[in-house]
Amino acid sequence: MARKIMLTGACSQLGRIMEALLKVQPDTEVVVLRREELDILDDVAVMAAVEKIKPAVIINCAGFNDVAAAESRLATKLPVNARGFCNLAKAAKEFRVYLCTFSSKFVFDGKKEQPYLEDDDLWPINQYGSSKHGGEEMVSNLLENYLIVRSDLLYGGGDDFVSRIQRELKAGNQVKVSDDFFVAPTYLGDLAAATVALVYEWAVGVYHYTNDAGNGINCYEFAQAVAELSDLDSSLLQTVPVLETEFGYPMAMPKRAILSIERFRELFPSLVRPWREALAAYLGR
Numbered sequence: 001m002a003r004k005i006m007l008t009g010a011c012s013q014l015g016r017i018m019e020a021l022l023k024v025q026p027d028t029e030v031v032v033l034r035r036e037e038l039d040i041l042d043d044v045a046v047m048a049a050v051e052k053i054k055p056a057v058i059i060n061c062a063g064f065n066d067v068a069a070a071e072s073r074l075a076t077k078l079p080v081n082a083r084g085f086c087n088l089a090k091a092a093k094e095f096r097v098y099l100c101t102f103s104s105k106f107v108f109d110g111k112k113e114q115p116y117l118e119d120d121d122l123w124p125i126n127q128y129g130s131s132k133h134g135g136e137e138m139v140s141n142l143l144e145n146y147l148i149v150r151s152d153l154l155y156g157g158g159d160d161f162v163s164r165i166q167r168e169l170k171a172g173n174q175v176k177v178s179d180d181f182f183v184a185p186t187y188l189g190d191l192a193a194a195t196v197a198l199v200y201e202w203a204v205g206v207y208h209y210t211n212d213a214g215n216g217i218n219c220y221e222f223a224q225a226v227a228e229l230s231d232l233d234s235s236l237l238q239t240v241p242v243l244e245t246e247f248g249y250p251m252a253m254p255k256r257a258i259l260s261i262e263r264f265r266e267l268f269p270s271l272v273r274p275w276r277e278a279l280a281a282y283l284g285r
Contacts (some may be wrong), residue, residue: 002029005199006055006097008088010034013157014102017261018061021253025196031055035062040084044137050091057199060088060101067106067128082134088141099139100147100199103206106148107133108253114268115215117260118150118206125252136206147203151221152210156176156188156282165223169232177223178242182216182256187278190271197268208259211275216258225276229283 005022009015011034022030031053036170038049040062050058063081085101106129107122124130130131139146155162156218168175186209194209220239227234 003057004029004031004053005057006031006033006050006053006057008033008038008040008058008060010182012061012063013160014154014188014192015061017157017188018059018195021189021192021196022059028075036256040087041237043087044223045089046087047091047094050097054095055097057098057100058088059195059199060085060099063102063220064131065104065128067126074205081128081131082138085135086138086142089139089146092146092202092208093142096110096145098145098147098199098202099143100195101135101139102195103136103148103150103261104129104132105150105152105257106134106254106259108254109258113256115258115260116208118263120260125254129254140206144170145204147198148204148206149191149198150208151186151191152259153183153185153219154188154278155185161185161219161222162279162282165226165237166230166232169227169230169234169236172233172234172236174238175223176238176240177220179218179220179239180255182218182254182258183222183243184210184213184258184261185222185275185279186210187282188280189282190273194264194268197271198264201267205272208261208265209264210259210261211278212260212261212272213275217275222275222279225279226283229280229285239274 007030010019010032019032040046086097107124108116109123109125122133124133136148191209191218223237224234
């Protein structure tokens with residue numbers, strides 16, 4: 001019998017990639033639900049959908065990921081990261097379904113010098129991080145059979161850091177990029193493949209997954225690599241503090257919240273690759 005997977009948030013960047021990957025998996029039936037088909041903030045609709053579809057697995061790609069908008073209180077959809085996760089967890093508990101959803105490095109305060117482990121204390125320092133923390137708490141308090149995958153700066157699905165750098169440099173514009181905010185850039189295709197591997201192993205609990213960046217690189221270094229691999233003029237990149245880039249107002253940021261990927265690496269070493277190798281592959285170099 002085919003494993004039935006209910007995929008929510010399928011219109012998101014990650015959701016589209018996850019849908020394509022799941023549909024080529026053997027012995028798998030995928031039921032795809034976009035936001036217009038299921039709003040996970042609607043608890044009644046979520047419960048009804050799970051009861052009707054009867055999945056073995058729910059993979060949730062719905063979420064609000066605009067850090068700046070969350071802090072400026074422009075994010076009317078921010079509750080999807082907590083209440084939406086809670087609604088899915090309640091339905092998963094009711095019908096004994098395995099739930100997989102995604103979180104972020106923003107649940108940490110960024111004060112640890114070494115990469116964060118999955119069970120390190122959570123101390124979010126901005127609204128976005130708090131919403132992700134809340135969603136994690138909802139899931140872990142309601143379920144035993146769950147998977148939460150935390151990741152870092154994602155690209156490869158459309159309007160993202162990589163495409164914005166390319167667009168501005170192609171136009172000959174100077175681009176402000178932070179040299180004090182550290183990331184482990186992660187290709188969405190790699191995150192999707194890692195998630196599928198974990199789901200098919202019925203992995204339980206929290207796992208970190210990023211492309212391997214050691215103890216992190218700053219955004220300026222990443223932008224330089226994008227420019228170099230795209231044959232664009234990196235001299236147009238200007239280093240500035242993170243608050244002078246896209247935010248423009250005081251805001252707490254976890255400047256070095258790098259995620260340890262050793263727990264994932266022990267299970268699937270072949271699915272971990274260096275950040276620059278992943279970027280080069282994405283850019284066709």
